[in-house]
Structures are given as C-alpha cells and as structure tokens.
Amino acid sequence: MKISRRDLARGLAATGAAAAASSLTYAQPPVGEKKSHAAWTQVFPGVWRARIGEPERITPVTVRAVPPLESAFAHLPAVAMPPISAIEAQQTERGCLLQLPLQPEEEIYGLGLQLLSFAQRGKKKTVRVNADPRGDTGDTHAPVPFFVTTNGIGIFVDTARYATFYFGDVRHKPSQPEASTARASLDPNYTQSDTATEQAAITIEVPRAKGVDVYLFAGPTTLDAVRRYNIFSGGGVVPPEWGLGFWYRADAHSTTKSALALAQEFRDRNIPCDVLGLEPGWQTHAYSCTFVWEPSRFSDPKAFVDAATQLDYKVNLWEHAFTHPASPVFAPLEPHAGDYGVWGGLVPDLVGAPARTVFGDYHGNALIDLGISGFKLDECDNSDYTGGWSFPEHSRFPSGVDGEQMHNLFGLGYQRAIWDQFLKRRQPTYNLVRSSGALAAPYPFVLYSDLYQHRDFIRALVNSGFSGLLWCPEVRDASSEEDLIRRLQSVIFSPLAMVNGWYIQSPPWKQLDRKKNNAGELLPDWEALEARCREIIGWRMSLVPYLKAAFARYAEDGTPPFRALALEDAGDNSLRDVDDEYWMGDRIIVAPLFAGEAERKIVLPEGKWHDFWTGEIVSSREFTVPHTREHIPVYIASGSVMPWAAVGPHTGAPERNKLIVRVYGDGAKSFEWHAGINHLMLKWSDGSGLIEQSGSAYSKSDYSVTEWKHFE
Known part of the structure; x- marks a missing residue:
C-alpha cells in the first residue's frame, strides 16, 4: 500500500503535536462538575480505549453480535504508541463531555451513512436515527459514532445515545482584553478565521450518560484506521455469490402467477437475475406485519418458492418488525416488547435475547425453512417528518434501554435476529435493511433508502466506506431514459445491484411513466431501451469474480470494498x-x-x-x-x-x-x-x-x- 510523503509527515506531526494540543483546557467548570484527563489502555494492536466515568450497561460494544477478528490485526502496520496522549473529559448535568485535539489542515470523515455532506470539519453533527433528514444535521438511516481524520486517527465513542460532535466549530471565550481591533467590523474585506488552518478541538457531548468508553484506532494512514475499526467490528462480510448478482423487486400487488410470469420473462428475454423480491402484498397485513402469506395472492407459498427455485431465483421478502395482533408471533412476543406500539403493532425489544429468539425462530421455522433466502427489513429507523410513525424516545423496553437508545440499536438487533437463523442453519444470506449502526461490518445486510436524489445516493456510497457499512443506490423512479440508464449504471457498480419495481407492473425499461405502466401502455420502442439495460445488467454478472475478491479482502484485513x-x-x-x-x-x-x-x-x-x-x-x-x-x-x-x-x-x-x-x-x-x-x-x-x-x-x-x- 502506498503512503504519500504528505500523509506520513502529517502522521508524524500528529504524534508529536497532539500531546501539546491535548493540553487545551476548558474554562473552570461549575461547582459539582468534574473534569479529568483519561489515559489510553491498549486493547488490541493499534487500538486503545479510554474509560471515562461509569459507562452505560448497554452500548454497541456490549450488545455486539461478532467479536473482534483478532488474527487480522497482523495484516496491519504496527503502531507502538497512541497518536493522542489523552482525552479531556468532563461530567456535567447534561451528561459526558469529551475533547480531542484537531490539527491545522486535518480533515474529518465518517459518522455513518451521511447523505448530505462529505468532509465534516467545521460542522456540528448529531448521530441520530432518522429516515427523512431535512438538513445536514447528522440525521441518517445509519448513524455511527465513529470518525477518521486525515492524520490517520479513528475515534469510536461507544454509546447508543444521540451524541453530538463539534468538529472544530466550538471555541472557548477570550480571556484577555485588547486595546483595539485590526479592522473595522464592517470592512467588506474582513474575513473570519479559517477553521481548516487553525489549531482547534473536537468536542463531543454524550447526553444522559455518566460515562463512556472511547476507542482510538491508530493508522498510520487513514485507511489503516478504518481497517482497524472494521477488524474490531469482526471483519468485513463475504456475501454469497448470488447476492452479488442482479436483484429485481416485483410489484407490491404481485401474486404467484404474476411473480412467476415476471421471473420467466427475465429468463426468456435473457435478462440476468438472481434474486426476486416480494414487497408488502405477500402478507395478510403489512402495516403492522403478520408475517403470514396472503392466501388470495399466494395460496401455496411452498409451491411458489419451489417454482422460483426451479427457475434459479432466490426469494427475498419485505417486512418490518412491528408485529400485528393477528400475527402468530404476537402472543409470545408481547412480554418482550416496548411500552408503545407502531401502526397498531408491537415493537419487539430486539436488543434483548428473548425477543430476538421468539421473533427469529418464527422467521426460521415459517419462512427460511420454506426456502426464503433473505429479507428486506424496512422502517426499522425512525421518522420525525413523515407522520411521526415510530416509537418515542421516552419508550421503555424490557432489556432496560429507553427509546433513544433503541432507535440507535433497533436496526442492528433486527439484523441479528434474522441473521442468527441463517447461521443456525449454516445457510449463507444477503439482505437489505433500512437502518444500521456501529460495528456492522460483518453483517450480511446492505442499506437502502426511500430518499431518491442520485447525487445523494452516490455520496452515501462514498461515505459508507468510512464506517463499515454497505449501501445500495437502488433504481426506482426515473425522470427520463437518460436518468434510468445513469442510475442503472451506478447501481451495477455498487455493493448490491437492484431495480425496485414495487410500484409498477412491468419493468421500467418498458414504460417509465407509472400510470401508463400500470395501465399496460408500453413505450413503442421499449425493446431498444430493454437492450441497453440488458447490456448494463450483464456488466454486473461479468464483475462478480472481481467483486468476490474485493469482499474477500474486506473479510481478511478490513479494507472496504x-x-x-x-x-x-x-x-x-x-x-x-x-x-x-x-x-x-x-x-x-x-x-x-x-x-x-x-x-x-x-x-x-x-x-x-x-x-x-x-x-x-x-x-x-x-x-x-x-x-x-x-x-x-x-x-x-x-x-x-x-x-x-x-x-x-x-x-x-x-x-x-x-x-x-x-x-x-x-x-x-x-x-x-x-x-x-x-x-x-x-x-x-x-x-x-x-x-x-x-x-x-x-x-x-x-x-x-x-x-x-x-x-x-
């Protein structure tokens, strides 16, 4: 791996200068508030932990599904000393306050699946689960309290709280008067100080916590810091080969007849496809969910799955975890659910093992054993802006977490409940999920969104590699043939290549207009557009051996694919x-x-x-x-x-x-x-x-x- 002279110089400078920078001090704290410097303790090669106060019982580390992949640390360069001498910490009435140095010209990336921004220096971000962010505030489907800097430093704050990160935009009050100013305050040539070039600090507030563990991942390069974080997470996932093929999700009102007709059409027209996805209509009730096949659409589910398998398809089912009272799993799950419901259903406490077992066993016995190869786990995030449909932050759950913590852990617990069933059966799987979080690199799940800006989707893909996440810039609506082609080209070069046709009866290359598509009015020259799409989908099939190698390396040394x-x-x-x-x-x-x-x-x-x-x-x-x-x-x-x-x-x-x-x-x-x-x-x-x-x-x-x- 190439290390530039500039990067090496910065890394060396950080090691020496960070000690001086870490001496930045707060103003005198109010009476009763305590500040200290927390030293690092090495826990793995190139990984150190600082324990501040009394950490909460339930955090991403304490409920993790996979232990660190200790043997993989040998693949990375040795680092003898932490590049930052200590963390300054302070207990306040609001929670736990941390401060780390930020060097001049040091840029920051990470905090999970950020769709609206890339470089984070000079910004304030709160790692909060939200399906519909309205601004660049940190809200995201997959918040991760982990960031890396261009000086080869990674910092992970082990909390499920809505922690707030101030990346160089918070400064202490001036302490000395001055005789005069250098410029008039209204001078049009006056500019404020540049946060990118001055000595600054990273300030982190963890609310409602009496303490927290902070992990430092030393490079020496930025990529090495991310590798260490992914190895600490348990190593990267290796998808089954079929998961790296092409996916298509059928119309939400599909039946056995229409879904198999679509599957056969793809085979007859030489359109490659590995996975056929069913949307909400396969269930008797979908908001909330029964997880029971709708007999008017799928009278013989096993015969349907067997027929799809005979055509060499894997079947993937849409669902969310909110459990309807008519579901067979409702009664055994009710004692292990939160005190608030969503869409008239239970919110299972998937942080706790009892709920994961009840919920997961039902999926294993009723669906996976039927031949289902994976799931699309929807609406496991949160929404403050589209009707406020999710559970409140003041919810309580049997495991002891509140609603705030559950929002940050719900997607991870949901994934684990499903993944455990495939692991028990020694069956490989690859799935979709709408919310994830910290330490998710080993999970066989790829994120997606109901948002749809193409540039935001690509930015999310670029950002995902900083935080051990995978992202699918799926194809749904297209405003024009050009838009369809450009989106399809992008998704082919991504972790999961999928067209989501949940809202149309025929594939989008037959008709882009939704109403006309569902009315059976196809484009007069749709076969020409289909031919272009067929070629592009073919690229994906040709790329599979290369993608297998990229994911194998992800598992071996943590390098994001x-x-x-x-x-x-x-x-x-x-x-x-x-x-x-x-x-x-x-x-x-x-x-x-x-x-x-x-x-x-x-x-x-x-x-x-x-x-x-x-x-x-x-x-x-x-x-x-x-x-x-x-x-x-x-x-x-x-x-x-x-x-x-x-x-x-x-x-x-x-x-x-x-x-x-x-x-x-x-x-x-x-x-x-x-x-x-x-x-x-x-x-x-x-x-x-x-x-x-x-x-x-x-x-x-x-x-x-x-x-x-x-x-x-």
Whole structure:
C-alpha cells in the first residue's frame, strides 16, 4: 500500500503535536462538575480505549453480535504508541463531555451513512436515527459514532445515545482584553478565521450518560484506521455469490402467477437475475406485519418458492418488525416488547435475547425453512417528518434501554435476529435493511433508502466506506431514459445491484411513466431501451469474480470494498472533497454520470490510468467528460489484470466460469482471489497469461480463460 510523503509527515506531526494540543483546557467548570484527563489502555494492536466515568450497561460494544477478528490485526502496520496522549473529559448535568485535539489542515470523515455532506470539519453533527433528514444535521438511516481524520486517527465513542460532535466549530471565550481591533467590523474585506488552518478541538457531548468508553484506532494512514475499526467490528462480510448478482423487486400487488410470469420473462428475454423480491402484498397485513402469506395472492407459498427455485431465483421478502395482533408471533412476543406500539403493532425489544429468539425462530421455522433466502427489513429507523410513525424516545423496553437508545440499536438487533437463523442453519444470506449502526461490518445486510436524489445516493456510497457499512443506490423512479440508464449504471457498480419495481407492473425499461405502466401502455420502442439495460445488467454478472475478491479482502484485513478516494490517499489535497467518485476493489475507480448535467469533472489519484472500457491511457489527472458518453466513466490502474466473466442468466450458470481477462499496461498487478483453501490467480508475463486455481470451490467447474485481451 502506498503512503504519500504528505500523509506520513502529517502522521508524524500528529504524534508529536497532539500531546501539546491535548493540553487545551476548558474554562473552570461549575461547582459539582468534574473534569479529568483519561489515559489510553491498549486493547488490541493499534487500538486503545479510554474509560471515562461509569459507562452505560448497554452500548454497541456490549450488545455486539461478532467479536473482534483478532488474527487480522497482523495484516496491519504496527503502531507502538497512541497518536493522542489523552482525552479531556468532563461530567456535567447534561451528561459526558469529551475533547480531542484537531490539527491545522486535518480533515474529518465518517459518522455513518451521511447523505448530505462529505468532509465534516467545521460542522456540528448529531448521530441520530432518522429516515427523512431535512438538513445536514447528522440525521441518517445509519448513524455511527465513529470518525477518521486525515492524520490517520479513528475515534469510536461507544454509546447508543444521540451524541453530538463539534468538529472544530466550538471555541472557548477570550480571556484577555485588547486595546483595539485590526479592522473595522464592517470592512467588506474582513474575513473570519479559517477553521481548516487553525489549531482547534473536537468536542463531543454524550447526553444522559455518566460515562463512556472511547476507542482510538491508530493508522498510520487513514485507511489503516478504518481497517482497524472494521477488524474490531469482526471483519468485513463475504456475501454469497448470488447476492452479488442482479436483484429485481416485483410489484407490491404481485401474486404467484404474476411473480412467476415476471421471473420467466427475465429468463426468456435473457435478462440476468438472481434474486426476486416480494414487497408488502405477500402478507395478510403489512402495516403492522403478520408475517403470514396472503392466501388470495399466494395460496401455496411452498409451491411458489419451489417454482422460483426451479427457475434459479432466490426469494427475498419485505417486512418490518412491528408485529400485528393477528400475527402468530404476537402472543409470545408481547412480554418482550416496548411500552408503545407502531401502526397498531408491537415493537419487539430486539436488543434483548428473548425477543430476538421468539421473533427469529418464527422467521426460521415459517419462512427460511420454506426456502426464503433473505429479507428486506424496512422502517426499522425512525421518522420525525413523515407522520411521526415510530416509537418515542421516552419508550421503555424490557432489556432496560429507553427509546433513544433503541432507535440507535433497533436496526442492528433486527439484523441479528434474522441473521442468527441463517447461521443456525449454516445457510449463507444477503439482505437489505433500512437502518444500521456501529460495528456492522460483518453483517450480511446492505442499506437502502426511500430518499431518491442520485447525487445523494452516490455520496452515501462514498461515505459508507468510512464506517463499515454497505449501501445500495437502488433504481426506482426515473425522470427520463437518460436518468434510468445513469442510475442503472451506478447501481451495477455498487455493493448490491437492484431495480425496485414495487410500484409498477412491468419493468421500467418498458414504460417509465407509472400510470401508463400500470395501465399496460408500453413505450413503442421499449425493446431498444430493454437492450441497453440488458447490456448494463450483464456488466454486473461479468464483475462478480472481481467483486468476490474485493469482499474477500474486506473479510481478511478490513479494507472496504467501496471507499472514497480520500480514504486511499488522505495526503492528496485534490482528493479531499471528491464525493462523487469512489474506489471499487483495489484497482478500479468509478465516476457516475448524472442525468441533466452537461458534463462532469473527473479527478484521479496519482499514477497511470486507463479508461476501463477502451483501454486508452488517460493523459491527465483532472479532466471533464461530456453527458453524451455512453458508458459510465470507469478507470483502472495501469498494470492491472482484470477478470471479466461471461454473462449468464444467473450467477450459478455454468457458462459464467469462462473468463475474458483484460490486461492493462505491463500486467504487473496480478489478480488474486482467495477464501479459505480456495484460490484463483491470474498472471501476465512476457506477453502471455497464466491461470492458477485450487480448492474445493473448483471441484466441479473450474474457471477457464477464453481470451487474454491486452491494452498497451
């Protein structure tokens, strides 16, 4: 891994200067309020903890599903000392107040799935669960009290409270008078001090807490700090191969007949698809949920699932956790629910093991054993702006948490209840969820949203890599054919490639207008648009071997498979604000196009790059591409060897084991995938290629290379 001189210098400067910075002091606290400096205690290689006061009993760490992946720390550089000497802490009537140094030019990223901003220095953010943020306040589907800085420092505050982070925008009052001012206050040339260049502090308030544990993850690089956090979380998830294929969610009013007809249509028209999703209409009652099949639509659920399986589909079911009184699980779940309901249903205490067991066992016995391969866990976040449908913060739950804590932990507990059932059956799964949080890297769940701005979706994808999260920029509505194509191109290069057609009877390439689609009025030339979409979906199938390698590395050393350019090289100032491009794996950069924009600017890291599609060498690090470009802009590092699989109807099709291997430049960067004893290596040397493979994964059908395609 390359470490720039700038990044190294900053890391060394942080180690020395941080001690001085940590001596920043508060004004004298009020009587009865106590302040202190909390020292670090090493808990894992390159990871330290500071304990302030008496932490709460239930926190992300105490209810975690997966322990740290201790062996993986050996993959990272050794760090002997914490780069910050201590934390200044203060107990107040409001809760717990913390302060850390912030160096000049040190930028900050993270705090979970932030859709509305990227770089966080100079901002105030509250990590609060909310499905419908109305401003850049920190509200998000997946708040994570973890951030990293460009000095190679990661900080995790182990709390389920709505903690507030002030990133350099809080300063103590002046203590000395001055004889005069340098400029008149109304001088038009007057500018305030620049928070990016001055010595500042990070201030964190954890409300209603008598103490808190704070973890420090030392780089030396920013990427290393994120890796340590992901390893501390338990290591990254490795999805089943079918999860990396293409997904389609059918109309909410689907029946056995219509859903299977759609599945057959995809096979007949050579549209690749692995997962068929059903929306709320599969249940007898959906808001709240019964988790029981609606007999007028699905009279024989097992026959339906078996028929879908015969067509080589996995079936995914929509639901939320709020449990209707008519549900079979209502009575055994009622003693393990909160004191408030949602949509006339129970709110199960999924932080506690009893509720997870009751709720999960029902799903396992009634649905997973039927053949269901995964779930879409909806509305497990919160909403203050769309009717206030969720439970209040003053709710109480049998596990001892209140509503505030439950909001920050509910999505994680929900995931765990479902995931436990697949683990018991030793069955791989890949799912969707609308809320997650801290330490979620091992969870086989991908976030999504009912919000729909394309740029915000890409920013969320870029930000997700800072916090151990995965994000799906799903395709739903499209304002034009261009919008559909650009959104579909983006989702193909993401952790989960899905079109969500819950509101239309026919796929969007047949008719974009919702009313006309549902009335059966199709576009006169829909087959041409379908052909373009079929080609793009085919790209996803070709990318699966490469994606498998990226996720395998995520599990091995914590490297996010999708991540910001700034995370890879935090010392490059030209990359610090790039929130619309991202790394996919270890050699590809994706730069989506957005409908209605005449052109877009591309910024690439230092090094030699090729256009992925044409193989042409890129002559500049910064340039623009026009909106007329047909393919999504994708760039690959020179020297890369890249597998490109054959397209088949689904990921398990035998023809997909045939590879075209693309070689860019001298081919010095071999491609390697390994998981356990399974191994695949693609090499290029002296103008010829070599494939090596071994392990049980290849006992029935090995990969074979049909062509080595070399780009000079």
